Amino acid sequence: GDKVKQSPSALSLQEGTNSALRCNFSIAATTVQWFLQNPRGSLINLFYLVPGTKENGRLKSTFNSKESYSTLHIRDAQLEDSGTYFCADSNYQLIWGSGTKLIIKP
Amino acid sequence: DMKVTQMPRYLIKRMGENVLLECGQDMSHETMYWYRQDPGLGLQLIYISYDVDSNSEGDIPKGYRVSRKKREHFSLILDSAKTNQTSVYFCASSLLTGGNYAEQFFGPGTRLTVL
Numbered sequence A: 001g002d003k004v005k006q007s008p009s010a011l012s013l014q015e016g017t018n019s020a021l022r023c024n025f026s027i028a029a030t031t032v033q034w035f036l037q038n039p040r041g042s043l044i045n046l047f048y049l050v051p052g053t054k055e056n057g058r059l060k061s062t063f064n065s066k067e068s069y070s071t072l073h074i075r076d077a078q079l080e081d082s083g084t085y086f087c088a089d090s091n092y093q094l095i096w097g098s099g100t101k102l103i104i105k106p
Numbered sequence B: 001d002m003k004v005t006q007m008p009r010y011l012i013k014r015m016g017e018n019v020l021l022e023c024g025q026d027m028s029h030e031t032m033y034w035y036r037q038d039p040g041l042g043l044q045l046i047y048i049s050y051d052v053d054s055n056s057e058g059d060i061p062k063g064y065r066v067s068r069k070k071r072e073h074f075s076l077i078l079d080s081a082k083t084n085q086t087s088v089y090f091c092a093s094s095l096l097t098g099g100n101y102a103e104q105f106f107g108p109g110t111r112l113t114v115l
Helices: none
Strands: A004-007 A011-016 A021-026 A033-039 A045-047 A052-056 A058-065 A069-072 A085-089 A100-105 B005-008 B012-013 B019-026 B031-037 B043-051 B056-057 B065-070 B073-078 B086-095 B111-115
Touching: A004 A085, A011 A021, A021 A085, A021 A100, A033 A058, A033 A069, A045 A052, A045 A058, A045 A069, A069 A085, A085 B073, B005 B086, B012 B019, B019 B086, B019 B111, B031 B073, B043 B065, B043 B073, B056 B065, B073 B086
Parallel strands: A011 A100, B012 B111
Antiparallel strands: A004 A021, A021 A069, A033 A045, A033 A085, A052 A058, A058 A069, A085 A100, B005 B019, B019 B073, B031 B043, B031 B086, B043 B056, B065 B073, B086 B111
16 A cells, blocks of 8 residues: 555645645654645755654644654645645655645635 | 756657756765656656765666766666656755765756657
């Protein structure tokens, strides 16, 4: 089965609302990366996490290694937040989730 | 400004032609990677390079080879390209610290079409 499972697979949000994306690991992840692949295809680094929480502007991410999950919270969603969000276990090499496709509607 | 660059950004080749994709980084990272991404999917690892002339196969190395003669450059070579190698290719780099691979930084990607 999937070693890194992301949910939901797709999400549509109204501009200005909040949401959370989740990443579950069936392997013992020790570090996690979150990326946004924008509609042009570029991969943008969002967070690199050891267990704990990081915040950057309207984004916040938490990694709980004991319970094997990570979350990405988006606050006050903007149109430019649209794209596909990937999480990856970055223990030795990146083991990718299948992504959450996020559409922000005006 | 930390950066991973890729050349070319777009490439169209005919089946059987040779393909050279180039990647550069200005962060003195030891480790570099080549991935491919097919539509609607995540990234698949083709090769890892731990440093100059120290390369290792990833998950899907068949049909590819790599070359790393300088720490800042990593090339992906397709000898006699096939139509199923049409894809977007990403290069990445990271530091290797304490035996663990640190944060990976990605280039903008090369869109390769093999006709």
